[in-house]
Amino acid sequence: MTARSQMLDKALSIGRLELGCLSEGDVYGAEKHAHDRERILDEAIGGLSIDNLKTLADKLVEMKSLHDEITDEARRLHQSIKQDLTSMKRQNRRIAGYSFGSGNMPRLAKERFLSKKS
Helix, strand or coil, X not given: CHHHHHHHHHHHHHHHHHHHHHXXXXXXXXXHHHHHHHHHHHHHHCCCCHHHXXXXXXXXXXXXXXXXXXXXXXXHHHHHHHHHHHHHHHHHHHHHHHHHHCCCCCHXXXXXXXXXXC
């Protein structure tokens, strides 16, 4: 039982590292830690009876609250990236409008016209 408790402690520390990676914007590091945490949790909880789970309840509740923090941070990061992408899309559309207004014609529009020299 103490081995499983130690595994849960290790999963908690990996979860904290994952949260740190997400807050820094390191998605790949967070993904690596998430897979490690999942593997350790599966090993720690797999095959336990209800009575044994009750003895580890405090650590499992702490793991749930840490998981909620990780999920919230991931949602904030996702929203931030989404806003950045929509902003870039608007800016690209605006720049394309300026380019067309200054006389630059898109390549596809040029290819539609026939050459009188041919």
